Amino acid sequence: MIRSPLITVMTDAVMKAARTLKRDFGEVSALQVAVKGPGDFVSAADRKAEAALREALEKARPGYGFVMEESGNVDGTDTTHRWHIDPLDGTTNFLHGIPHFAISVGLERDGQFVAGIVYDPIKDELFAAEKGKGAYLNNRRIRVAARRSLHEAVIGCGIPHLGKPGHPRFIRELAAMSVRTAGVRRMGAAALDLAYVACGRLDGFWERDLNSWDVGAGIVLIREAGGFISDADGGADAVGKGTIACGNEAIHRDLLAVLKSANQA
DSSP, X not given: OOOOHHHHHHHHHHHHHHHHHHHHHTTGGGOOEEEEETTEEEEHHHHXXXXXXXXXXXXXXXXXXXXXXXXXXXXXXXXXXXXXXXXXXTHHHHHTTOSOOEEEEEXXXXXXXXXXXXXXXXXXXXXXXXXTSOEEETTEEOOOOOOOOGGGOEEEEOOOOTTOSOHHHHHHHHHXXXXXXXXXXXXXXHHHHHHHHHTTSSSEEEESSOOHHHHHHHHHHHHXXXXXXXXXXXXXXHHHHTOEEEESHHHHHHHHHHHHHHHHO
C-alpha cells in the first residue's frame, strides 16, 4: 500500500466518512430521503458523509478547493489543488439496501488528477493510487486484466436512468457490445466500476453523462494500474466531455471501435 502523506490524509478522511455510511446503511429504511431529481435520490447519508470528508480534508490540507456532488464548488486559497469528492457513489443501490456503493475522492493538481481513493465500506476494499506510485487494493498491487480479445472480455457500463439523456444511443451501443463480448454488466456505481477495471475484475468500461467526482479517482487508479482511458468517442478529455471508455490497450481500442460502429449504423 502507498504510505505517502497524501494517501494517508485521503484514507483517514474516507474512513471517517465510511463510519457514518455503514451506520446509516444498517438503518436504510429509516433514512430521511429527499428527491434531487427524477430517478436521482439523495439521502441524509450523502450529506453526513460529505460533511465528514470535507472537515477532515480541510483540516489536513487547508486552502485546497472542493468540487462536491451535494454542495457544489468551493474555491480555495490554493488555486492549484482541488478535491473532487463523491461521498456516496451508488446512492440508488444504498437506498434499496443493495450492498454495492463507495466513497470516491480524487485530487486534482494543476488541472490533472494525481491521486485517488475509492473505498467500498461493506466489503472493506480500499483502492488507492497516486501518480507515479502504482495502484493498490488494500495491501496488494493491482493491474488491469491481460485479456486482449473482446469476445473473452466482461465489460461494465452505465445505463441512463429516468431523467437522463441518451437512451437511444445507449441501446445501440449495448446491442453492439453484447454480441461482441463475453458479457456486459451494469452495477450502479461508476467509481467502483473503474476500480474494478483497475484490478482486473472488469476488462473494460464505458459510460456517458458523468461528472468529475464520478471518475477523478478512477482515472488515477486505471492509469497507475497500466490501463488506457479516453472519452467514449476516443478523445483525450474524459472529464470535460463527461464520458469515459477504458481498459487495457487492446480492449480500450476495440471498445472504442464498437462504440463508433454502433453510432454510425
